[in-house]
Amino acid sequence: MKVKVSELVLVLVLSWVLCVSAEGKSLFTDIGITGCSDSDGEELYALDGEELWYADFVNKRGVEPQPSFIDHMSYEEGAYEGAVGQQQICKQNLKADLQSYKNPPLQLDPPSSPIIYSRDDVELDQQNTLICHVTGFYPAPVKIQWTKNGQKVTEGTSINVPFPNKDGSFRQTSRLEFTPQLGDVYSCTVNHPALDQSLTRIWDVEVQQPSVGPAVFCGLGLTVGLLGVAAGTFFLIKGNEIVYKVFA
Template sequence: MKLCMFVFYLSFTCFCAFSQYSHELSYIVGCFHDGTTEVIYDFDGDLALHVDFKEKTVVFTLPSFIHFDTSSYPNIYKNANKAKGICLIIQLDDKLVPESEAPEVKDPPESILYPAEEVLRGVENSLVCFVNHFYPPLANVTWTKNNRPVSEGVFTSAFIPNEDQTFHCFSTISFKPKQGDVYSCTVEHPALEAPKTRIWDVDLESQHDLALDLYCGVGLTVALLGVAIGTFLFVKGRYGH
């Protein structure tokens, strides 16, 4: 397996007139020895969009409430095609390290599974399976609901480079919380001896109990604080200091 790659990283820093914070937009091109090319835009560490060469389109991956001018898509795809051409030249260059001399480096992925927002009964939500620190950029993420495979409502991002030359990606599934449902995401990778599975179950009752405990705790704290203030004022009024 050919594992060597080249990554071109171009970063822009911009400052919004309506905000006190600056933002970083990164343009990343990955050239891989298997002939594939990855072109992505990273906005403040989050995947903004990536180019799907198979479908010949640009896939926008930031939340829908963030507006992006889609009229620039043709230019983005055109520039990505140019980058792909450069990758092909590099991949054919005789100066590349021969496959026999390339180190067999493999880093197994870490993964966590968590809800995107607070879980409320009957309210649409998403589960996020975050897969990180893996190399080579070959990972397959699959989902189950109550031990049955699920593909509807699933989105999996492109592979995004980390600073340590490993990669990360995320996969999400849309769901409506129902007491007792059990979800799992399974990650397959060449560095794993066996697929790694994370499990998350819907437990609305315990969440309700936790919310009730927090409410009671806050209420008790406020009540005790009121008693303390009342006692202080009573003593002060009685003794005049």
């Protein structure tokens, strides 16, 4: 794991715990992250790369972004208050680190080109979710902005907290709730200090039409087959007529 220190990112502490199931067959990775800067902070708990709980320091609450199809895991009361306390410790450590390293220059790694896709198969007038994903950047976070037909969109958007990769970089995902309409064009734009210009990916509404190829070939084959049967029947009858005339 690379450890990077900059004037923007103060301290990042990663705790990895490996747990084996009761059967001794499955291996899981549990991770806790505490990070802070002069203007931001992060407290996150995840299992196998899926977020279980994170501190929302803007709205001053803990968030449990777990999907509905799993057994919900709740963290004990006071988890958010504990995260606030961890931020104070983190900021103190940051101050000491910056003094020790004498304010080292900022190290920047740009994000990858964004990937944008729909959560479900696209059906017109059926609510869906667009997902924009970037990875490989440092420091965190990135800023992600959505547009619809060239107009900025904020309603129905969300973004997860930065998640660390094994090489010390980060990945992050933003979502947009939308209802597909034919002809609509969406875009996801990513900004980061390491970029000279924004990265934008465009996605337009396309509905997959049923393929007519198999039906055409099937119909053609059936037609040819029927013609063959008709021709065979015709020659069979004519042949019988000739035989009958010869021996009549």
